[in-house]
Amino acid sequence: MKPSFLPLSTLCAFSLCLLAACGGSSSSPARNAGPPAEPVALCDGEAIAPERLFLQQLGSDRVIIKWRNAPLDVAQSGDVVCFGVDHNALPASSQTVAVVTETRHREALITGLKPDTKYYYSVGGAASTDPRFSFRTAPLTGAVPADGNTRIWIVGDPGTSSSPLLDRGDNAGGQRAVRDGFNAWVAANGGEAADLFLMLGDNAYLDGTDAQFQTAVFDLYTDTLATTGMWSTIGNHEMGSGGLSTAASVDLYSPATGIADTVPDSPMPYLNIHSFPTQGENGGVPSGTEQYYSFDYGNVHVISLDSQVSTRDAANMAAMREWVTADLQANVADWTIVIFHHPPYTKGSHDSDSTAGGVDQPIFDMREQFNPVFEAYGVDLVYGGHSHSYERSFYLSGHTGLSTTFDPEEHAELNSANQPATGQGDEAYRQITNSGADDKVVYTVAGNSGQATGMSDPEGHPAFFYSTGDILGSVVVDAGKNTLVARFIDDSGEVRDHFIMQR
Ligand SMILES: [Fe+2]
Ligand SMILES: [Fe+2]
Structure with a gap:
């Protein structure tokens, strides 16, 4: 599958987007005067439907996405996940390779997430994903979630x-x-x-x-x-x-x-x-x-x-x-x-x-x-x-x-x-x-x-x-x-x- 691209400006909401790359506020004159935005590469894998899929160690900055495909004795392709805050634009930079365990579970450890933030993910690493494949990170330790509870x-x-x-x-x-x-x-x-x-x-x-x-x-x-x-x-x-x-x-x-x-x-x-x-x-x-x-x-x-x-x-x-x-x-x-x-x-x-x-x-x-x-x-x-x-x-x-x-x-x-x-x-x-x-x-x-x-x-x-x-x-x-x-x-x-x- 060919990589697909979105203009950088559409991705500025994405939390992993570096401030330097995204610029300041949209009214910033420096930004308006700057060179045309470069496209950000999106993930280009293919979504897979695992027989089991679950989240471990979900905290304020981390999660382990864990899954397994049937049958057990067949080597699997697509042992990656992609993730992001826009379910239709999972950036290539988010691609994370899973560790394969002795019992053929796949474990993709993701760190550096923002607290109390909703993320979408694709097992297999596609550019977009069904919104039901999502999680909200915990608030910072000691804080109450944004919904108060x-x-x-x-x-x-x-x-x-x-x-x-x-x-x-x-x-x-x-x-x-x-x-x-x-x-x-x-x-x-x-x-x-x-x-x-x-x-x-x-x-x-x-x-x-x-x-x-x-x-x-x-x-x-x-x-x-x-x-x-x-x-x-x-x-x-x-x-x-x-x-x-x-x-x-x-x-x-x-x-x-x-x-x-x-x-x-x-x-x-x-x-x-x-x-x-x-x-x-x-x-x-x-x-x-x-x-x-x-x-x-x-x-x-x-x-x-x-x-x-x-x-x-x-x-x-x-x-x-x-x-x-x-x-x-x-x-x-x-x-x-x-x-x-x-x-x-x-x-x-x-x-x-x-x-x-x-x-x-x-x-x-x-x-x-x-x-x-x-x-x-x-x-x-x-x-x-x-x-x-x-x-x-x-x-x-x-x-x-x-x-x-x-x-x-x-x-x-x-x-x-x-x-x-x-x-x-x-x-x-x-x-x-x-x-x-x-x-x-x-x-x-x-x-x-x-x-x-x-x-x-x-x-x-x-x-x-x-x-x-x-x-x-x-x-x-x-x-x-x-x-x-x-x-x-x-x-x-x-x-x-x-x-x-x-x-
Ligand atoms: Fe029991
Ligand atoms: Fe029991």
């Missing part, structure tokens, strides 16, 4: 589409229905797209094989993944073994269904598929591992912990605890959110009073070893899944025992009637609590984004304000400058629970 969409245990045995009965098409319910709510409430897409693990049943990720993640959230940075945490089903692995190393990944990936990358598909930050690429203290990490997005700091693998070895768990403590000590974000798979409190399909023969030992480890750290260093929200329920706590601190030891007066923020405050209306939570410190956390189980499998105790956990094991849904968090609202949205787009937090 960081919107975060959270799905837990979503991956039932890849396991027909789970996507059954009342839950037939459950994962798709939850996705469509969220989109319907967005469309009916102003249309603001999500800035972050967080996945709480058990993303691809039954074993988190590469093929199961294709069905349950890439084929399901295709539109979201093309436009929104995606982040995740490791669930038990990401480690294979039908979800029953108690292995302390990702090298022991072993699927009961499907096939493992091959070394020299990792046998664990989750790690091969994702490109999470290990060196603080998106802010936060470097963790040195993709198994747990943190990042900043404008006014929000997000921490993803590994409750499935790293907790199974005392030294690894201590290292993760030391890292998250250091990360929180350095954190100054307006809002801090922690995600990990095994919820510290639940009476859903798992019971936080039982280790289930060791398989659910991480529930106890996270509650006893990590909750005190969250409460000591200003974490606001904790999200987990594992139980296929939605359960949302009061505003808690200091509760590390069994559910029978929960004492509202000791462990929950109280309202004027000495009852646990609801987080709603005039009982909205404040970061600085009645104690005078930023010492309380709202814990939410949101593992019902693909199936809803009932409660182990119909009464629910006493530390929770709202519990359901029968309703499918997902969570959306809106983090503004001074107010955060978290909503549970069911599969028909109705809000079933919410709470408000004030700074």
Whole structure:
């Protein structure tokens, strides 16, 4: 294909355009008197339609565009992307060559982007692209996005589409229905797209094989993944073994269904598929591992912990605890959110009073070893899944025992009637609590984004304000400058629970 050209003047809006080349304001006499503008070369590749396409490490100045084409064993052409702010004029200077990984994923790292700016991209490197291939960079760290709000969409245990045995009965098409319910709510409430897409693990049943990720993640959230940075945490089903692995190393990944990936990358598909930050690429203290990490997005700091693998070895768990403590000590974000798979409190399909023969030992480890750290260093929200329920706590601190030891007066923020405050209306939570410190956390189980499998105790956990094991849904968090609202949205787009937090 022949290169195409546009006059330089049409490209002056393009953010990568050097000021010197574009001149000053359009009324500048020097510019009017200058030589005729030289054309800027546009990209001349051919767009390709990958089988999977997603964005990693999307920050204020960087993104990794990652994709893969079928079939795996055929060498691919067009391992480049082009990008720009005008979807019809992607300049040749933006062309970026992708790295090809052992599992034939393509990773194109783009740096030097402008904050809070919309960019369009073409996989394959064409001069123009469909506007749906676009993303908005994060605002500068600490700043609120131009629309006043960081919107975060959270799905837990979503991956039932890849396991027909789970996507059954009342839950037939459950994962798709939850996705469509969220989109319907967005469309009916102003249309603001999500800035972050967080996945709480058990993303691809039954074993988190590469093929199961294709069905349950890439084929399901295709539109979201093309436009929104995606982040995740490791669930038990990401480690294979039908979800029953108690292995302390990702090298022991072993699927009961499907096939493992091959070394020299990792046998664990989750790690091969994702490109999470290990060196603080998106802010936060470097963790040195993709198994747990943190990042900043404008006014929000997000921490993803590994409750499935790293907790199974005392030294690894201590290292993760030391890292998250250091990360929180350095954190100054307006809002801090922690995600990990095994919820510290639940009476859903798992019971936080039982280790289930060791398989659910991480529930106890996270509650006893990590909750005190969250409460000591200003974490606001904790999200987990594992139980296929939605359960949302009061505003808690200091509760590390069994559910029978929960004492509202000791462990929950109280309202004027000495009852646990609801987080709603005039009982909205404040970061600085009645104690005078930023010492309380709202814990939410949101593992019902693909199936809803009932409660182990119909009464629910006493530390929770709202519990359901029968309703499918997902969570959306809106983090503004001074107010955060978290909503549970069911599969028909109705809000079933919410709470408000004030700074
Ligand atoms: Fe699950
Ligand atoms: Fe799970």
